Amino acid sequence: MTTTSDAGLPAEILEARRVRLETLLQVASREFDLKLALGEVDRVGGGRIAMRFDAREAMAASYLALKGGGLHLLGHYLSESEAALAAALTEEEGGRPHFVALWHALEDARLENGMLRRWPGMGRAFEARLLPALGASLLRLAPLSQQLEIGIYSMGRGRPTENLRDVVLAALRKSASWIAEGAQSDRPEGSLAAMRAIYPEVAGLLRGAGRRGRRRATDDPSADTLLERRPGRPDHFRGRSRPGGR
Numbered sequence: 163m164t165t166t167s168d169a170g171l172p173a174e175i176l177e178a179r180r181v182r183l184e185t186l187l188q189v190a191s192r193e194f195d196l197k198l199a200l201g202e203v204d205r206v207g208g209g210r211i212a213m214r215f216d217a218r219e220a221m222a223a224s225y226l227a228l229k230g231g232g233l234h235l236l237g238h239y240l241s242e243s244e245a246a247l248a249a250a251l252t253e254e255e256g257g258r259p260h261f262v263a264l265w266h267a268l269e270d271a272r273l274e275n276g277m278l279r280r281w282p283g284m285g286r287a288f289e290a291r292l293l294p295a296l297g298a299s300l301l302r303l304a305p306l307s308q309q310l311e312i313g314i315y316s317m318g319r320g321r322p323t324e325n326l327r328d329v330v331l332a333a334l335r336k337s338a339s340w341i342a343e344g345a346q347s348d349r350p351e352g353s354l355a356a357m358r359a360i361y362p363e364v365a366g367l368l369r370g371a372g373r374r375g376r377r378r379a380t381d382d383p384s385a386d387t388l389l390e391r392r393p394g395r396p397d398h399f400r401g402r403s404r405p406g407g408r
Contacts, residue, residue: 176200179225183232187211190281191236198232206239230287237273246350250357258361260307260368265357267311271318271345272353301325306367310334314360318345333364 184198197210205212213231246269247262254261277284301309302325309330316323317334318341326334334341337360344356 179228182225183228186229187232187236190233191240196239204235206235211235211239224290226287226290230284230290233277233284233287234270234274237277241269241273241350243269243350246354249354253358253361258365260310261357261361263307263311264314264361264364265354267315268318268341268344268353268357268360269350271315272347272350274319275345276348302327306330310364310367314341317341329367333367336363 180198180200184196187198188194188196193209195209199210199212200215201212202214203212204214211232213228213235215228215231246265250262250265253265274288278288301312304312306327306329309326310333313323313326313330313334315321317338323331323334340356340359344353344360347353347356
């Protein structure tokens with residue numbers, strides 16, 4: 163097991179944080195062989211969770227924020243989502259640009275809501291990992307596709323959305339009931355069905371989105387610049403790697 167290290171930083175403190183978080187994830191999942199690494203990308207599967215934090219970022223972050231990030235990835239690890247992800251990819255390949263990224267935003271909200279129903283005490287950790295509220299002028303400069311991602315996640319989690327552009331808010335309000343239904347579903351198929359209903363309402367805002375959503379959801383570790391750390395966006399989204407209970 164290796165962790166990211168950086169000369170000049172107290173590696174023993176970083177490793178202590180990693181071990182503490184790994185133990186928490188093992189207890190929460192009841193999988194005591196589950197391993198956690200801090201590295202360059204978010205990735206889950208194969209009995210392992212990798213969380214994107216280089217050593218300097220991990221040292222600067224509060225443990226509560228690290229905990230929120232780790233628990234969010236644990237939600238992906240525990241979710242049996244391979245079939246839903248494959249279906250979302252098929253939707254995008256069939257001519258629905260950015261479908262995977264939008265579904266992923268709703269799925270992130272669904273996963274966090276489900277974990278909060280099971281473990282209400284996780285709320286503080288999830289809040290700690292969110293970016294500081296972006297000013298309206300900054301957020302309104304983001305591509306509409308990114309604003310839709312932010313909006314779907316935020317509405318699904320019951321968070322404020324007032325800094326989004328009016329055209330984005332109008333589209334999302336038409337879909338509010340579907341967003342709520344998808345975000346409260348017990349299964350990834352629920353968020354997928356909801357996104358199929360939502361997509362026609364937002365499709366007109368997605369011209370030029372192309373295949374970026376698919377790359378981010380599968381094999382492209384690149385991040386957006388303006389909103390690259392939107393909460394709940396693993397660069398590599400993998401479902402549970404083996405059958406079994408939660």
